[in-house]
Amino acid sequence: MTPRPPLRCLRCTRPAEGFDGCRACAAEGIGVNTMPPLADLAGVDLAAYPGGPWGLPTALPVSGPPVTLGEGNTPCIRLRMDPDPAQDGHPVGELWLKYEGGNPTGSHKDRAMAVGVAAAVAAGADTVVAASSGNAGAAAAAYAARAGLRCVVFTNEAVPAGLRAQIDALGAERRVHPGTTGERNSAMARAVEEHHWYPLTSYSSPSPGGNPYANEGYKSVAYELARDFSGRRLDAVVVPTSRADLLAGIGRGFRELAAAGLMAQEPRLVAAEPSASAPFTAALRRPDRAEQERTRVTHGPTVAFSLGEERPCWQGLDALWRSAGSAVAADDDAIMAEHRRLAAEGLILEPSSAVGSAVARDLARTPGALVVAIGTATGLKGLAG
Amino acid sequence: MTPRPPLRCLRCTRPAEGFDGCRACAAEGIGVNTMPPLADLAGVDLAAYPGGPWGLPTALPVSGPPVTLGEGNTPCIRLRMDPDPAQDGHPVGELWLKYEGGNPTGSHKDRAMAVGVAAAVAAGADTVVAASSGNAGAAAAAYAARAGLRCVVFTNEAVPAGLRAQIDALGAERRVHPGTTGERNSAMARAVEEHHWYPLTSYSSPSPGGNPYANEGYKSVAYELARDFSGRRLDAVVVPTSRADLLAGIGRGFRELAAAGLMAQEPRLVAAEPSASAPFTAALRRPDRAEQERTRVTHGPTVAFSLGEERPCWQGLDALWRSAGSAVAADDDAIMAEHRRLAAEGLILEPSSAVGSAVARDLARTPGALVVAIGTATGLKGLAG
Structure with missing residues (x-):
């Protein structure tokens, strides 16, 4: 399947032949996504932007009709900041959580899958596949x-019960693949090749990240932040990171905004990772x-459990380099402490999401800082599992 | 606890002495809520309304600071309408679902509890209580x-596992009360009287409906619909109904909009009930x-399971009378068929929410009709229970 519109490797700029990333860079051992050009946002009125990926359809690489369940336009919630015991009485900055759990299936992934499925429809696919x-x-x-x-949906046996039930209730065919993530992805790769199923997630190794068209849906997080914090300088946006689809998408959105004069300064991006699996932290x-x-x-x-890669997907490094960003790891104790702190403030998120605000909380201790953590997914799915 | 600002009985206009509805009407065997006056929306620019109860704070009976987790501003999703087999080839109307499952705790109740808790803070309460x-x-x-x-939170033993876990994770004290709903409510009534805890839900019999200040949060559903369908005539808004807090709140919102000239014609309200417990359908x-x-x-x-009353709360009858509305019951087979139909379109809601779109789907068969069903709660909580 030749991608339309054309995609180019983010690193070496070679054109893409399929949806499995740049093969030349993969031969060097580096997983690099291939992407369409950035969109031109000149003339966009951000104040009138209704949010979500389809709120700015011209910024998307899909020409067909939208596929939507009302995704995006999620709220930003200001979190309480405890005074720093080490700096008694000192003022602290602002910490906000962008709550992506409000999306229709309960996570930020909806922004991508809305666009990815629309791209599949435009490509004439009858079957989509995800690992x-x-x-x-x-x-x-x-x-x-x-x-x-x-x-x-290719899964492994580690899928939590709530998610498994959700996938089943939505009528997808779930194929449980015993063995490693690599073996699961190989099964998906064979299905893409043999049946010409349309791939919505990453399946090659080293992983380049997810479907490029789908990933463009994540730019809407940046557009919403620019609209909602209009006129204020965002210091850092902290993103729970695995393959860096969300991180890279947010970075691309900010770059488009800055290029069109809609944002004075791009925020620093920060990849938040669990210590048990922190390739970006190690890389930087x-x-x-x-x-x-x-x-x-x-x-x-x-x-x-939603996070964990062995290598830093290049699209994430690119986003961090371009924004003078950083990567920070939090251990399981810190993640669960933050998870409890969020619940004590009324918010139940996946532990994977609490990685973001755990890291962001430290950054927001700087007086005057304005820091946003992306709360990627609701914790409701896991509650009774 | 004397309510501030003052409340009056919706039916007999007597002033309220507490939060247990109108005692004079209760003596007649009729549960009637006491409410503040309608708000004056003159001069409001609906196009600039950001959604949610706090998007129009002057429409709320609370003077203190907002308590918010980013509730409201939920999406409207157009549902597929199957052609009517009985009317082959005939055009059908439009059916939309307002997806309240996107709220921070996964249901429309967030709109009310945000306002109710702010009212509790303003009243100087240290403990809130709900049955x-x-x-x-x-x-x-x-x-x-x-x-x-x-x-x-006073509960009974029938609480689904997912909800129980959610209440626990949020740090509330859950008191499981064996026995009937009436006995559970009596326990709450004693607690309100003895400890002066601030009541957020109904606890007297016959039930008048929930806390009046909290209920004003539901008006925001009407404001959002008027904004999102600006310039179009909404024929009917279908609301899954038990004690009719949501139904009555939406009706009050539409009345405020119409009085301020922000809506040409109030939509007809329709109470959707499960056949097993359908007091409004029986009443009308x-x-x-x-x-x-x-x-x-x-x-x-x-x-x-979220629905079920023996008597029609008077606030709901009032809303139906004023809007020339109606009540329709759906049996469990129809509810579950609609539940599956929503899942087949990508949406997992509580069965209690599917009552609404099951009833609305029939109303939307009329060519040219524009019908909105309120999808009150996500189905994610029940999936692994």
Whole structure:
């Protein structure tokens, strides 16, 4: 399947042949996504932007009709900041949580899958396929159902019960693949090749990240933040990061806004990772980019079950480099402490989401700082599991 | 606790002495809520209304600071309408679902509890209390946590596992009361009297409906619909109904909009009920209002577990009378068929919410009709239970 509109490697600019990232860079051991050009936002009136990926359809690489369940336009909630015991009486900055759990299937993935399924429809696909042990599978199932496409989700046995039930209720075919994530992805790769199913998630190794068209749906997070914090300088946006689809999408959105004069200064992006699996944190400790992009870490179990990669997807490094950003890891104790702190303020998120606000909370201690953490997914799915 | 600002009985206009509805009307066997005056929306620019109860704070009876978790401003999603087999080839109307499951705790109750908890703070309360076997308890717990108040939730043993876990995670004290709903409510009534806890839900018999200030949060559903369907005539808004807090709140919102010239014609309101427990449907079959307000039905078990009353709360009758509305019951088979139809379109709602779109789907068969069903709560909580 040749991608339309054309995609180019973010790193070496070669044109893409399929949806499995840049093969030339993969041969160097580096997983790099291929993307369409940035959109031109000149003339856009942000104050009138209604939010969500389809609120600015011209910024998307899809020409067909929208596929939507009302995703996006999620609220920003100001979190309480405890005074810093080490700096008694000192003022602290502002910490906000953008609550993506309010999306129709309960996570940020809806922004991507809305666009990815619309791209699949435009490509004439009758079946979409995702490899996911979590929220991406549920979102793929929902939007495929919405568009009337068949959906196959490759999972492994670690899928939490609530998510499994959600995928099933949405009518997707769930194929449980025993063995490693690599083996699961290989099964998906064979299905894409043999049946010409339309791939909505990453399936090659090293992973380049998810479907490029789908990922453009994440730019809407940046547009919404720019609209909602209009006139204020956002210091940092902290993103729970695994393959960096969301991080890279937000970064692209900010770059488009800045290029069109709609944002004076792009915020610093911060990748928040669980310590048990923190390739970006490890990469950015290395002295030069050639070493950073070839980083490999061991991946251990973590309460943040939605996150975990061995290598930093290049699209994420690119986003961090361009925004003078950073990567910070939090251990499971810190993640669960933040999870409880959010619940004590009325918000139940996935532990994977609490990684973001755990990291952001530290950054927001600086007086005058304005920091936003992306709260990627609701914790409701796991409650009775 | 004397309510501030003052409340008056909707039916006999006597002033309220507490939060247990109108005692004079209760002596007649009729549960009637006491409410503040309608708000004056003159001069409001609906196009600039950001949604949610706090988007128009002057329309609320609370003077203190907002308590918010980003509730409201939920999306409207156009549903597919199957052609009517009985009317082959005929055009059909439009059916939309307002998806309240996107609220922070997953249901419309957040709109009320945000305002109710702010009213509790303004009243100087340190503890709020709710009697609920479902979403109201979770919402009360979340907003109490947000405001730093203690929250006690009286439940019975029928609470689904997901909801129970949600209430616990949010730090509320859950008191499981064996026995009937009436006995549970009596326990809450004693607590309100003895400890001066601030009541967020109904607890007297016959039930007048929930806390009047909290209920004013539901007006925001009407404001959002008027904004989002600006310039079009909404024929009917269909509301899953038990004690009619949501129904009455939406009706009040539309009346305010019409009085201020912000809406040419108020939509017809339709109470959607499970057949196993359908007091409004039974009431409206009776010839005169004196009989309607004294209707009593038997209440059987239903898949729509969030719904079920023996009597029509007077606030709901009032809303239906004023809007020339109606009440329609759907049986469990129809509810579950609609539940599956929504899932086949990508949406997982509580069965109690599917009552609304099941009833609305029939109304939308009329060519040219524009019908909105309120999808009150996400189905994610029940999935793994």
